[in-house]
Amino acid sequence: MKRVTPSRSEFAQLLGRTAQAFGVPPSVGQIYGLLYLSDRPLSLDEIADALDLSKASASVGARQLEALHAVRVSSKSDDRRDYWEASLEPQEVLQKMMSSVLAPRLANAHNRLEGLVDLMRAERESGVLSGEEFTVCQQRLQLLIAKTQQFKTWLPVVERFVR
Amino acid sequence: MKRVTPSRSEFAQLLGRTAQAFGVPPSVGQIYGLLYLSDRPLSLDEIADALDLSKASASVGARQLEALHAVRVSSKSDDRRDYWEASLEPQEVLQKMMSSVLAPRLANAHNRLEGLVDLMRAERESGVLSGEEFTVCQQRLQLLIAKTQQFKTWLPVVERFVR
DNA sequence: ACTTGCGTTCAGTTTTTTCTGAATCAACCC
DNA sequence: GGGTTGATTCAGAAAAAACTGAACGCAAGT
Numbered sequence: 001m002k003r004v005t006p007s008r009s010e011f012a013q014l015l016g017r018t019a020q021a022f023g024v025p026p027s028v029g030q031i032y033g034l035l036y037l038s039d040r041p042l043s044l045d046e047i048a049d050a051l052d053l054s055k056a057s058a059s060v061g062a063r064q065l066e067a068l069h070a071v072r073v074s075s076k077s078d079d080r081r082d083y084w085e086a087s088l089e090p091q092e093v094l095q096k097m098m099s100s101v102l103a104p105r106l107a108n109a110h111n112r113l114e115g116l117v118d119l120m121r122a123e124r125e126s127g128v129l130s131g132e133e134f135t136v137c138q139q140r141l142q143l144l145i146a147k148t149q150q151f152k153t154w155l156p157v158v159e160r161f162v163r
Numbered sequence: 164m165k166r167v168t169p170s171r172s173e174f175a176q177l178l179g180r181t182a183q184a185f186g187v188p189p190s191v192g193q194i195y196g197l198l199y200l201s202d203r204p205l206s207l208d209e210i211a212d213a214l215d216l217s218k219a220s221a222s223v224g225a226r227q228l229e230a231l232h233a234v235r236v237s238s239k240s241d242d243r244r245d246y247w248e249a250s251l252e253p254q255e256v257l258q259k260m261m262s263s264v265l266a267p268r269l270a271n272a273h274n275r276l277e278g279l280v281d282l283m284r285a286e287r288e289s290g291v292l293s294g295e296e297f298t299v300c301q302q303r304l305q306l307l308i309a310k311t312q313q314f315k316t317w318l319p320v321v322e323r324f325v326r
Numbered sequence: 327a328c329t330t331g332c333g334t335t336c337a338g339t340t341t342t343t344t345c346t347g348a349a350t351c352a353a354c355c356c
Numbered sequence: 357g358g359g360t361t362g363a364t365t366c367a368g369a370a371a372a373a374a375c376t377g378a379a380c381g382c383a384a385g386t
Contacts, residue, residue: 005283005286005291005292006282006286006291007279007282007283007286007292007300008300010279010282011279011304014272014275014276014279018272020186021186021268022185022186023183023184023185023186025373025374025375026374027374027375036303036307037299037300037303037304039295039296039299039300043332044332044333045332053375053376054375054376054377055332055333055334055376055377056333056334056335056336056375056376056377056378057374057375057376059333059334059335060334060335060375063334080331080332080333080383080384081331081332081333082332082333088303088306089306090306090307090310091310105184109177109181112177116170116173116174116177119169119170119173120168120170123168123169123170128168129168129170132202133202136200136202137170137171137200137202140199140200140251141174141200143251143252143253144199144253147253147254188343188344188345189344190344190345206362207362207363208362216345216346217345217346217347218346218362218363218364219345219346219347219363219364219365219366220344220345220346222363222364222365223345223364223365226364243353243354243361243362243363244361244362244363245362245363
């Protein structure tokens with residue numbers, strides 16, 4: 001890790017571990033951390049150099065962050081390099097992540113649950129599932145479905161509060 | 164995966180993948196899923212058998228879930244086995260997880276950030292950091308700290324809304 | 327048309343995480 | 357005390373994920 005002060009490097013490491021805790025690769029968190037404390041946009045080579053990463057990792061990591069709306073890429077004229085900078089306001093990043101990854105995931109989960117309800121009905125009819133078991137399962141699945149629905153409607157509100 | 168109907172097994176798998184997406188081992192999610200759709204508490208052997216896991220995994224997974232307040236363990240008299248059941252009301256599980264894992268993590272992050280602020284001040288004084296850089300970093304770190312604080316105060320409210 | 331300098335892709339390696347089997351521990355019964 | 361049956365621990369295997377170097381593609385400059 002070159003050309004970066006200890007405090008910034010430590011911040012990057014902290015964000016790396018935090019990202020990891022949420023299932024995001026450490027390198028991705030590190031990149032965001034580096035950019036967040038940078039007073040100017042950085043090129044891929046600078047990122048890779050500062051964080052001791054291969055340029056390949058820097059590239060995919062930065063693109064992932066872009067997909068999460070956590071960073072922006074821009075380019076100077078007369079310089080073919082891409083320059084990356086963090087979008088400030090972390091809350092906004094969170095909000096974007098909620099709507100762009102949590103929400104679709106929720107929708108998907110919802111569909112699968114609905115499918116399961118049907119499947120279970122079929123199992124009941126073919127006798128694989130006793131009436132007793134069937135009612136319990138059905139009940140709990142419906143509860144879960146209701147909750148995901150509810151959560152979906154509250155999501156925008158929560159986003160607003162968190163901001 | 165024996166002694167479990169397709170729909171229930173699929174549900175367990177779904178929860179396994181979901182857990183994984185949040186950085187929790189799949190087996191842990193699977194166990195919760197199995198218990199959630201069970202009409203009675205299950206023993207470790209039943210869990211391991213149903214999910215094709217070793218008893219060791221079943222044991223540690225169940226204990227992890229217990230730590231997250233997602234399951235309860237009980238024992239019948241005249242039977243030395245432990246019996247596990249999911250705590251229903253998934254929202255409550257979420258809420259407990261927020262207060263018992265998210266909140267401490269937040270507090271910890273907060274402390275580390277404060278430490279970084281000090282470290283940066285030292286770097287400024289020793290000239291490692293230019294005045295320009297220093298102000299930018301300081302500013303952004305403070306913003307972040309403020310936001311984590313804010314988030315901490317809103318957490319209980321969000322919990323209540325989600326419920 | 328050739329070279330240079332950039333970002334990206336991808337196959338293979340390294341690292342990390344998860345899972346397992348065997349050993350251990352603990353309660354209970356005889 | 358010895359045997360049985362359950363849970364837990366732990367070292368190592370297996371699997372998954374992250375990362376890398378080398379090759380590639382592409383645009384701009386010569």
